[in-house]
Amino acid sequence: xxxxxxxxxxxxxxxxxxxxxxxxxxxxxxxxxxxxxxxxxxxxxxxxxxxxxxxxxxxxxxxxxxxxxxxxxxxxxxxxxxxxxxxxxxxxxxxxxxxxxxxxxxxxxxxxxxxxxxxxxxxxxxxxxxxxxxxxxxxxxxxxxxxxxxxxxxxxxxxxxxxxxxxxxxxxxxxxxxxxxxxxxxxxxxxxxxxxxxxxxxxxxxxxxxxxxxxx
Numbered sequence: 001x002x003x004x005x006x007x008x009x010x011x012x013x014x015x016x017x018x019x020x021x022x023x024x025x026x027x028x029x030x031x032x033x034x035x036x037x038x039x040x041x042x043x044x045x046x047x048x049x050x051x052x053x054x055x056x057x058x059x060x061x062x063x064x065x066x067x068x069x070x071x072x073x074x075x076x077x078x079x080x081x082x083x084x085x086x087x088x089x090x091x092x093x094x095x096x097x098x099x100x101x102x103x104x105x106x107x108x109x110x111x112x113x114x115x116x117x118x119x120x121x122x123x124x125x126x127x128x129x130x131x132x133x134x135x136x137x138x139x140x141x142x143x144x145x146x147x148x149x150x151x152x153x154x155x156x157x158x159x160x161x162x163x164x165x166x167x168x169x170x171x172x173x174x175x176x177x178x179x180x181x182x183x184x185x186x187x188x189x190x191x192x193x194x195x196x197x198x199x200x201x202x203x204x205x206x207x208x209x210x211x212x213x214x215x216x
Contacts, residue, residue: 001027001065003154003186008060010043010052017043018206021060025154025202027184030177032197034190035206041190044206045156048188049081050074064153064186080152082160086143088131094118094142095127101150117145121175137168144176148183155180157189161196173198 008021017040025031033041046052048062050073062070069077088097098114118124121141131139140160147155157176161169177198180187189196197203 001153001184001186003031003188004063005048006061006063008044008047008062009058010040010047011057012043012055017056021204023202023204025186025188027186028181030180030187030189030198030201032189032191032201032203033206034192034194034197034203036192036208038208039206041206042158045081045158045188045190048154049079049156050077078151078153079156080147080150080154081156081158082143082147083158084160084162086131086139088139088142088146090131092130093127094123094129094131094134097131097142098127098146098149101146103151113149114145117149118142121145135168136164137172140164140168140172141175144179148179148185152185155185155187157187157191159191159196161191162193 003025005021005023008018009016010018021044023031033044035041043052043056047058047070052058060070061068064078069079089100092100095111095114098117099110102110102113115124115127118126123138123141126134126138131142134142160176161173164172173196189201191197
């Protein structure tokens with residue numbers, strides 16, 4: 001699987017946020033997008049996953065596994081995304097949160113897939129628990145598992161490490177990028193912190209448009 005980005009230009013009014021971005025992210029590789037608030041990092045992720053708001057003008061193309069996806073609705077893009085917040089459903093058990101993402105099939109097989117994922121994340125037996133009973137690091141791992149169980153062809157990371165303490169953050173990074181390599185998923189990471197960028201990643205630096213200071 002490869003994610004190919006060509007000629008991306010994103011503008012808001014008279015301000016150009018991203019101009020002429022080209023990148024190819026191969027299986028298990030990471031493209032790190034860095035820059036200050038207002039530089040267009042989150043806007044780029046929104047364009048990639050299909051949630052860009054109407055006020056932003058977008059030019060360019062993105063293909064995933066040879067299929068152009070920037071013209072497709074969100075549900076058809078096969079792209080997973082993780083945010084700073086884990087966004088787990090608080091009224092559902094950990095297992096049910098994971099089953100929400102598992103593709104349709106026989107119930108016993110779907111449950112087995114979710115429980116195997118929990119075991120891989122050192123969370124065996126946590127299925128019946130509610131998210132509120134988990135630590136921040138445990139919730140973050142469940143969030144990653146839910147994204148991966150949906151079998152995305154690419155993964156977008158919008159500063160998912162930023163709210164964790166230093167020790168948990170380091171362990172969570174290793175877990176996430178280990179999964180990315182093992183599953184061969186092309187990944188785009190948005191971060192302010194150089195420590196979040198894994199070895200071997202390509203880094204793209206975005207700058208705030210002159211005279212601008214808004215978050216983007």
